[in-house]
Amino acid sequence: MTITDAVETFLAMLAAERGAAANTLAAYRRDLEGAEEAIGDLVHADNAALASLGAAWSGLAPSSLARKCSALRQFYGFLVDEGWRKDDPSPALPRPRARRPLPRLLSHTEVEALFARAEDEAAGDKPDAVRMLALLELLYGSGLRATELVSLPLSAVPRDAPFLTVTGKGGQQRMVPVSSRARKALTRWLTLRSDAGKALFPSTSRQGHLTRIRLFQLLRALAARAGIDPEKVSPHVLRHAFATHLLEGGADLRVLQTLLGHADIATTQIYTHVDSARLVALVNARHPLSRQAS
Known part of the structure; x- marks a missing residue:
């Protein structure tokens, strides 16, 4: 088994069994090829070779190092599962202590x-x-x-059910509830929308749908008109606000995982840290003892 065969088979497995997106597969390929350039044949690499990656990758940001090590751990787990290796040398990989940054938040008032x-x-x-x-x-x-959002087709909008059919990462589909407010806004938009193709939000300057960049620009312009610092606002910040505010209201973490389309509950758990940080800030600002300490 050559390294090329092993990597191609591993990537094919990720695509077929886990529904990995094209960008994800490309990132895994780059990480594995970079490791091969540093230490040689990955299929037969030993613990010492993998341990040497700590020095080879010493200049990387913790998050980049964590991503590369994750790719290698999954690769070696795959080799063991397929019987191409009897041992798994990945415990010798460097272990970065990278903290995932908390997402930026908007307050209810904003x-x-x-x-x-x-x-x-x-x-x-x-x-x-x-x-x-x-x-x-x-x-x-x-x-x-x-x-x-920008790639939603007209067919995603139901006639009578309060849900949208959304295609997320890796081509995974999920049903997303739509509030009565959103349904009213969508109904108004559909009556005004020009008959331009199959996209729910068609582009006004080219064929196809509204672009992510244009959505970003429109949102920041709205923030400026609303008296909010545009640097604080983006589509992803509003997604974070949706999740955080739902959690504050008592939403179950598993329900939130489903709504957000997260494959791993660990991704959703960051919002528990966000909520905890908010509570600590509240205690520090409002508790009587905090005023005595100052």
């Missing part, structure tokens, strides 16, 4: 200001303003990723 501005601008049924309101409702009200 979210309310965004919606107040969007609703005020959409009052006159200007198509661009109504579209912005519908986009905002789905970002904060349903927690969609930017790519999921």
